[in-house]
Each structure stands twice: as structure tokens, then as C-alpha cells.
Amino acid sequence: MPRAKQRTPELRDHLLEVAIATLSEDGISGFTTRRVAERASTSVPAVYELFSDKAGLLRAMVFEGFRLLGAELETVPLTEDPLADLERLVPVFRSFCRSYPRLAQLMFARPFAELEPGPDEAAAGASVRAVFTGRIQRCVDAGLLAGDVADIAHVLLALAQGLAVQELGRWLGSSAPSIEQRWRLGVRSLLAGLRPAPPSDL
Structure with a gap:
């Protein structure tokens, strides 16, 4: 008698x-499909029925990571200060990376050779970037920032990812105040450099 399929939501x-949770506890090098199946009290074939292979599971984890991050970013309220609203996204991004350091590594560094994101995963990443572009567009419309909105979003996210990697690697400072100061310095310096040029007197 054939084994019953176990594909359930x-x-x-x-x-x-x-x-x-397994990635968080065992790290990139210790992550295996067998270990996930054991901890979930199921079988490796059941995992493959749902995700095709290890790469499929990893892609689903990336998608889930972006879904979680996007949901957290969406909770940041809008106010009458577009620039402050944009800045407030960065601590949420930072907090996510600190809460899920190895998931963030999987999402942004792609440490597995077999992990090639598909259209769904690319769209999930774009949805997170869209939260930033929406806030950046408000700043541009208000005359607070100047430049291409997509370019600014890519650069701001690259800065945030780099700072998060440095913090998680304990390269950003030895005390909480120094780390906080370097995050503020990086973000505010970037945004200050994107302010519109003052009108010429000529």
C-alpha cells in the first residue's frame, strides 16, 4: 500500500x-534536512514532498524571512515627518537581524551554493524594499531628499545590511553606546548626503 502523502499546510x-529554529541553533554548517525532519518529528521524504529538496526548503526559509521582516516594517507608523519615518525603519531592520542572525545571513549572504532564489523569493525581497521606497518617495516629494528613489533604497539597505553584519560579527564596537552611535552616524550621514543642494545665488 503506498504511503499517504503528507503535504498539508x-x-x-x-x-x-x-x-x-534549527538554523538558529545549529548554524549554517550544521543545517541539514535530516536534522529538520528529526526535530519536526517527521521524515526526510515528507520534507521533500513539500519543498522538493534542500534548496527548496532554503528558498522557502528566505521567503518566510522576508515575510517576517516585511510584516515588522509595516508596523512602523507614518507621521507628519517623512524623514523621521524613513529613519525609523532602520532600527526595525536592525532588530530583525539581531533576532534572526543566521536567517538574515541566509537571506542576504546566500551562503549555500545550491541556493538560487526564484521569482517568488525575489518578489519577497522586493516587497521589503518597497516599504523603504514608499518612505523615500515621501521624502523626495517633500523636498527632503534628492535622487532616484530606487537607488536610494538599494544604498540605504546595503548600508543597513553592512552595519548589521559588522554588529553581529562584533566589529562595530565594544559597547552598546558606541554601536548605537555608529548606526546613527552611518544612516544620518547617508541621508544628509542625499539632501537637495541649496539654491545657487547666481
Whole structure:
């Protein structure tokens, strides 16, 4: 008698949760599909039924990471100060990277050779960037920033990712105040450099 298929949304959600926890505890080098299956009290074939292979599971984890990050960014309220609203996204991004350091590494560094993101994963990353571009567009419309909105979003996210990597690697400072200061310096210096040029007196 053939084995019953185990493709259920509940199992898929459970496996993703367990996979992210396994990555967090075992690290990139210790992450295996077998370990995820064992911790989820299921079988490796059941994992493959849902995700095709290890690369499919990793892609789903990337997608889930961007979904979680996007949901957190969306909670940041809008006010009458567009520039402050944009700046407030960065601590949320930082907090996510600190809460899920190895998931963030998977999302942004792609440490597995077999991990090639597909259209869904690319769209998930773009949805996070869209939160930033929406806030940046408000700043540009208000005359607070100048430049291409997409370019600014890419550069700001690259800065935030770089600072997060430095902080997680303990290269950004030896005390909380020094780390906070360097985050503020980096973000505010970047945004200051994007301010519109003052009108010429000529």
C-alpha cells in the first residue's frame, strides 16, 4: 500500500518554523534536512514532498524571512515627518537581524551554493524594499531628499545590511553606546548626503 502523502499546510508551516529554529541553533554548517525532519518529528521524504529538496526548503526559509521582516516594517507608523519615518525603519531592520542572525545571513549572504532564489523569493525581497521606497518617495516629494528613489533604497539597505553584519560579527564596537552611535552616524550621514543642494545665488 503506498504511503499517504503528507503535504498539508500545517506541516509545511511547522517545518518552516522548525527549520528556522534549527538554523538558529545549529548554524549554517550544521543545517541539514535530516536534522529538520528529526526535530519536526517527521521524515526526510515528507520534507521533500513539500519543498522538493534542500534548496527548496532554503528558498522557502528566505521567503518566510522576508515575510517576517516585511510584516515588522509595516508596523512602523507614518507621521507628519517623512524623514523621521524613513529613519525609523532602520532600527526595525536592525532588530530583525539581531533576532534572526543566521536567517538574515541566509537571506542576504546566500551562503549555500545550491541556493538560487526564484521569482517568488525575489518578489519577497522586493516587497521589503518597497516599504523603504514608499518612505523615500515621501521624502523626495517633500523636498527632503534628492535622487532616484530606487537607488536610494538599494544604498540605504546595503548600508543597513553592512552595519548589521559588522554588529553581529562584533566589529562595530565594544559597547552598546558606541554601536548605537555608529548606526546613527552611518544612516544620518547617508541621508544628509542625499539632501537637495541649496539654491545657487547666481
